[in-house]
Amino acid sequence: MTRRFEDRVDVDGLTPAERARLEHVHDLLVAAGPPAELPRDLERPPAQVIQLPLWQRRRPAAVLALVAAAAIAGASFAGGWFANGGERMRVTQVVALKGPSMEVASLRVGTPDEVGNNPMVLTVSGLPELQHGYYELFMVRDGKPVFPCTGFRVTTGGAMSVRFSVPYSIHAGTKLEITAVQRGKAKWPGRTVMQSV
Amino acid sequence: MCSDAELIQRTGAGDRTAFEKLYKRYARPVFGLALRRLGDRGRAEDALQETFVSIWRSANTFKPERGPGAPWLYGVARNAIVDRSRARNEPTAEGPDEAALEAGPDERAETSWLQWRVHRALETLPEREREVISLAYWSELSQSEVAEKLGIPLGTVKTRTRAALAHLAEALEGELG
Numbered sequence: 001m002t003r004r005f006e007d008r009v010d011v012d013g014l015t016p017a018e019r020a021r022l023e024h025v026h027d028l029l030v031a032a033g034p035p036a037e038l039p040r041d042l043e044r045p046p047a048q049v050i051q052l053p054l055w056q057r058r059r060p061a062a063v064l065a066l067v068a069a070a071a072i073a074g075a076s077f078a079g080g081w082f083a084n085g086g087e088r089m090r091v092t093q094v095v096a097l098k099g100p101s102m103e104v105a106s107l108r109v110g111t112p113d114e115v116g117n118n119p120m121v122l123t124v125s126g127l128p129e130l131q132h133g134y135y136e137l138f139m140v141r142d143g144k145p146v147f148p149c150t151g152f153r154v155t156t157g158g159a160m161s162v163r164f165s166v167p168y169s170i171h172a173g174t175k176l177e178i179t180a181v182q183r184g185k186a187k188w189p190g191r192t193v194m195q196s197v
Numbered sequence: 198m199c200s201d202a203e204l205i206q207r208t209g210a211g212d213r214t215a216f217e218k219l220y221k222r223y224a225r226p227v228f229g230l231a232l233r234r235l236g237d238r239g240r241a242e243d244a245l246q247e248t249f250v251s252i253w254r255s256a257n258t259f260k261p262e263r264g265p266g267a268p269w270l271y272g273v274a275r276n277a278i279v280d281r282s283r284a285r286n287e288p289t290a291e292g293p294d295e296a297a298l299e300a301g302p303d304e305r306a307e308t309s310w311l312q313w314r315v316h317r318a319l320e321t322l323p324e325r326e327r328e329v330i331s332l333a334y335w336s337e338l339s340q341s342e343v344a345e346k347l348g349i350p351l352g353t354v355k356t357r358t359r360a361a362l363a364h365l366a367e368a369l370e371g372e373l374g
Contacts, residue, residue, distance in 0.1 A: 028314075034334070035229055123246075
């Protein structure tokens with residue numbers, strides 16, 4: 001049932017012009033319907049979850065890129081929880097990665113399950129689309145990308161999130177890399193395009 | 198209170214505080230738009246993030262002399278949502294918007310824009326006024342029932358409702374107009 005303007009608003013003392021003005025707003029409210037209920041995790045504005053190292057403050061492009069990465073992570077990061085596609089993850093660690101220009105990524109690491117699978121969400125932006133290949137996230141040992149975590153594709157200019165789990169842990173100081181794997185053109189593990197900062 | 202245009206310009210210059218203010222103002226309208234277009238809460242949540250990444254990235258392209266901030270933000274949001282849907286070969290859907298389902302593309306676009314403006318304007322209201330509007334218009338409570346639910350006098354409900362409509366009119370006639 002849609003109530004009339006007079007049922008909603010005390011019209012006593014309103015001039016005709018003011019009444020018409022408020023009635024127009026009433027009509028707009030009725031036509032628009034209720035606003036969407038924002039999930040609690042997304043009610044807060046993006047949080048700064050990645051601290052910028054001092055040296056990067058002299059590089060505006062890098063700083064902007066990292067803040068954008070923080071925005072990607074922070075938009076859904078509130079109180080240590082991350083929601084992605086309806087699933088929630090208790091975030092224990094966030095690792096930032098960046099490339100030579102505006103390529104940025106953040107890896108959110110969740111608490112492991114009872115058998116040691118570590119849930120993670122990787123969010124990437126700024127990478128070009130690969131026509132004949134894909135990207136791969138690696139853990140680095142002895143300066144080389146050794147343990148593959150997940151492969152993914154992107155569309156140019158778009159941000160992308162992928163959820164996965166690995167049976168090994170990310171610790172403070174663990175180095176990560178993202179490589180570009182071109183089918184038939186480059187040897188595994190591919191050309192490095194981003195590194196953890 | 199800063200205008201949308203000012204906040205967009207400051208965001209374009211890398212001002213994170215301005216970006217957070219934009220998020221507070223527009224997170225709900227963006228989420229609502231994404232929900233109607235994509236028809237799924239999980240996808241809409243992802244689209245909300247991607248929209249604000251797009252806003253952050255493209256804020257420095259905003260030209261205030263070409264128009265106010267709300268239509269620009271609407272365009273960025275709509276493009277980000279559509280791009281996301283296309284990139285994943287996912288069909289767009291219109292949610293529980295009965296009027297839109299029966300309308301043609303132009304009317305659907307007009308309805309989306311109307312909802313964007315109205316829901317954005319709602320974000321400018323003080324919480325106590327927004328609460329009264331929500332109960333009166335979308336919970337279909339009478340003024341007496343609203344008063345009872347909130348535990349405030351009927352006269353206060355009437356005052357707040359009228360004040361809320363006046364504030365919404367100002368918002369809609371101003372930058373959002």
